[in-house]
Amino acid sequence: MPLLSVKDLVLHYRTRRGSVHAVDGVSFDLERGQTVALVGESGCGKTSTASAILRMLPRNVAKYEGTVELDGKNLMDLDDEEFRQQVRWRAVSIVFQGAMNALSPMIPVGQQVAEPLIVHLGAKREEAAARAEEAIRGVGLPEFTMKRYAHELSGGMKQRVVIAMALVMKPSIVILDEPTSALDVMTQANIMNLLKKLKEEESLSYIFITHDLGLSSELADVVGIMYAGELVEFGPAEMVFPNPQHPYTQLLLHSVPRLRSDEKPDSIPGTTPDLVAPPKGCRFHPRCPYVFDKCKVEGPIFFGEVDRARCWLLEKAG
Amino acid sequence: MEPTPPDEARDPTLSAEVIPEVSQPPAEIAPEGPKCARCGAALEGPACANCGLPTGVLVLDQMQKYFDVRQRLFRPALHVKAVDGVSLVIQKGETIAIVGESGCGKTTLGRTAIRLLEPTGGGLYYDGRDITHLKMKELLWLRRKSQIVPQDPYASVNPAFTIFKILEEPLLVHHIGAPKERAERVQTALESVQLTPPEIFAHKFPHMLSGGQRQRVAVARSLMLEPELIVADEPVSMLDASVRISILELLKKIQLEYGVSFIYITHDLATARHFSNRVGIMYAGKMVEHGPVGSVLVEPLHPYTQALMDAIPDPDPNNRYRKITSLPGEPPSLVNPPSGCNFHPRCPIAKLGLCDVEVPLLRELRPGHFVACHLAE
Numbered sequence: 001m002p003l004l005s006v007k008d009l010v011l012h013y014r015t016r017r018g019s020v021h022a023v024d025g026v027s028f029d030l031e032r033g034q035t036v037a038l039v040g041e042s043g044c045g046k047t048s049t050a051s052a053i054l055r056m057l058p059r060n061v062a063k064y065e066g067t068v069e070l071d072g073k074n075l076m077d078l079d080d081e082e083f084r085q086q087v088r089w090r091a092v093s094i095v096f097q098g099a100m101n102a103l104s105p106m107i108p109v110g111q112q113v114a115e116p117l118i119v120h121l122g123a124k125r126e127e128a129a130a131r132a133e134e135a136i137r138g139v140g141l142p143e144f145t146m147k148r149y150a151h152e153l154s155g156g157m158k159q160r161v162v163i164a165m166a167l168v169m170k171p172s173i174v175i176l177d178e179p180t181s182a183l184d185v186m187t188q189a190n191i192m193n194l195l196k197k198l199k200e201e202e203s204l205s206y207i208f209i210t211h212d213l214g215l216s217s218e219l220a221d222v223v224g225i226m227y228a229g230e231l232v233e234f235g236p237a238e239m240v241f242p243n244p245q246h247p248y249t250q251l252l253l254h255s256v257p258r259l260r261s262d263e264k265p266d267s268i269p270g271t272t273p274d275l276v277a278p279p280k281g282c283r284f285h286p287r288c289p290y291v292f293d294k295c296k297v298e299g300p301i302f303f304g305e306v307d308r309a310r311c312w313l314l315e316k317a318g
Numbered sequence: 319m320e321p322t323p324p325d326e327a328r329d330p331t332l333s334a335e336v337i338p339e340v341s342q343p344p345a346e347i348a349p350e351g352p353k354c355a356r357c358g359a360a361l362e363g364p365a366c367a368n369c370g371l372p373t374g375v376l377v378l379d380q381m382q383k384y385f386d387v388r389q390r391l392f393r394p395a396l397h398v399k400a401v402d403g404v405s406l407v408i409q410k411g412e413t414i415a416i417v418g419e420s421g422c423g424k425t426t427l428g429r430t431a432i433r434l435l436e437p438t439g440g441g442l443y444y445d446g447r448d449i450t451h452l453k454m455k456e457l458l459w460l461r462r463k464s465q466i467v468p469q470d471p472y473a474s475v476n477p478a479f480t481i482f483k484i485l486e487e488p489l490l491v492h493h494i495g496a497p498k499e500r501a502e503r504v505q506t507a508l509e510s511v512q513l514t515p516p517e518i519f520a521h522k523f524p525h526m527l528s529g530g531q532r533q534r535v536a537v538a539r540s541l542m543l544e545p546e547l548i549v550a551d552e553p554v555s556m557l558d559a560s561v562r563i564s565i566l567e568l569l570k571k572i573q574l575e576y577g578v579s580f581i582y583i584t585h586d587l588a589t590a591r592h593f594s595n596r597v598g599i600m601y602a603g604k605m606v607e608h609g610p611v612g613s614v615l616v617e618p619l620h621p622y623t624q625a626l627m628d629a630i631p632d633p634d635p636n637n638r639y640r641k642i643t644s645l646p647g648e649p650p651s652l653v654n655p656p657s658g659c660n661f662h663p664r665c666p667i668a669k670l671g672l673c674d675v676e677v678p679l680l681r682e683l684r685p686g687h688f689v690a691c692h693l694a695e
Contacts, residue, residue, distance in 0.1 A: 184585065185585060185629045185630060189628070189643070193641055217638065218637045218642075219638055255560050257563070257591065258591075261632070271528065
């Protein structure tokens with residue numbers, strides 16, 4: 001049984017122009033100790049997928065359905081209070097994009113790391129502080145960091161504090177939403193090393209959300225490619241990176257400038273569709289070089305056994 | 319100020335002749351025969367035989383830019399050595415990428431190179447003219463020849479102006495052309511950045527455009543005065559991956575068409591590899607390695623360049639089994655840089671007694687490939 005199983009997850013936002021189909025029928029499984037990378041361009045719904053899993057929703061939700069099973073238990077059956085007590089931070093935590101800028105400037109970071117323990121577990125202050133200190137050490141920061149304020153730390157140190165906050169309740173799943181996008185390359189490398197080490201030591205499962213295919217390969221055991229609110233390809237890293245099945249994955253991989261090869265990158269023609277009125281049939285068909293009649297009419301289903309992709313071409317190929 | 323229809327815009331008789339050549343460099347600074355900008359000796363070949371100053375569109379000679387920070391009243395100011403003795407030559411029609419982490423001085427280098435800032439020391443020469451300490455009023459001609467494409471397309475265009483007005487403004491500032499001709503030049507610029515049909519885009523406001531389209535407007539604006547040198551300061555780092563490549567392809571196309579030289583400032587080594595001819599790696603205000611892309615990024619010789627390259631993954635499923643080379647600590651303070659080599663406190667191969675004492679000079683270890691490291695061979 002997978003640790004986390006997402007089935008037909010739907011999240012639409014209500015706007016003045018109509019409802020935005022941010023997440024439209026996303027299904028995937030996350031095994032214990034595994035990392036699933038969700039990759040796509042901005043606006044493809046990868047962050048919304050994370051919000052939907054953690055039920056951290058804005059007020060303008062138009063439609064929110066599907067099932068999210070954690071250890072076989074459907075989280076959608078829980079009411080908000082039960083979800084908050086049993087799931088959020090205790091079983092599944094998240095490192096937000098640019099979360100280091102959300103640290104309070106008024107409170108020493110150690111107290112901020114300890115806070116979830118006091119709020120969720122009702123731990124005593126001293127006990128919480130001791131466990132926070134352990135978490136702070138675990139992310140490779142010296143103990144005196146506990147007493148520092150956010151402005152006294154560098155960007156990389158703040159990001160480590162935020163990771164410590166996500167780990168302090170010892171969750172089994174951590175969602176990493178662009179955890180390094182505001183950092184310099186060398187700092188990013190250090191954070192990636194830390195995430196690899198923590199995964200090994202704490203046997204964590206990650207959902208790693210990024211727009212950077214190269215970076216996704218640093219952690220991903222399984223890669224999910226998202227386009228316009230849908231998962232278009234999902235398969236093991238060993239198969240998706242060298243031999244992508246979906247035309248979008250192929251073009252996306254081809255648009256990455258390689259540091260170690262002279263192969264010229266190519267841009268993907270066209271723009272991402274408007275999610276208020278996504279294209280009929282396959283959502284990628286207006287930009288797809290291999291488009292044929294069926295693509296314009298009917299939305300494709302998944303084909304393939306291990307590396308699955310949503311494309312009618314694969315039906316043709318058999 | 320209606321933009322003229324496209325068939326008129328392509329009429330060649332209308333352009334060229336009407337443009338009055340304003341604000342040319344003073345005649346006495348531009349002599350008939352090529353002369354060295356520093357010592358005045360007659361020039362032959364790629365460098366001055368007398369003083370050794372190389373020739374090129376832009377020559378930086380041990381250029382420094384320090385900023386003063388005064389921490390307390392009546393105490394002497396401290397200097398932030400943002401750019402500390404960088405030498406570089408940019409030739410016509412080439413792109414040189416300046417790569418480094420944030421705070422390494424790459425943006426200051428770009429801004430000083432086109433005299434948006436005045437160098438604190440060293441020399442700066444544009445096309446054989448010393449521009450190191452020229453006053454702002456004497457620099458009007460340089461403002462036409464050099465342009466900048468800024469990083470953030472959301473902040474760099476005036477939201478109250480139409481695209482037409484944004485693009486026309488540089489022409490107005492430099493008193494170029496009659497209204498009709500300005501409209502034509504706006505149209506040509508929009509076409510060359512592929513914002514077509516230009517009539518429609520000209521009347522839009524920036525908020526109606528996507529990030530990539532806005533950046534195209536910023537590129538079009540930099541082309542309005544037909545510059546010879548463009549400083550592109552992280553032109554694509556705010557954009558999505560697939561749009562990024564199309565903007566860089568556009569810059570490449572412009573370079574081939576107009577023979578413009580580019581200083582491409584970026585933190586992204588991978589795009590530097592594909593869109594520039596030469597690359598310079600900066601660390602803490604100094605150039606630590608520079609040379610042809612095919613040499614520096616294929617066989618990096620400086621330990622910092624090596625670590626930087628290792629930190630950038632190409633998509634490869636085997637990456638998850640590796641440990642990325644990491645450097646201890648953080649880049650140093652630019653007020654009080656470390657003794658000797660700036661990089662020695664973080665360097666994995668530093669030799670005590672050498673690297674912390676002596677400042678390494680750039681040495682040419684491969685053809686055209688310079689490295690500032692005592693231990694590189």
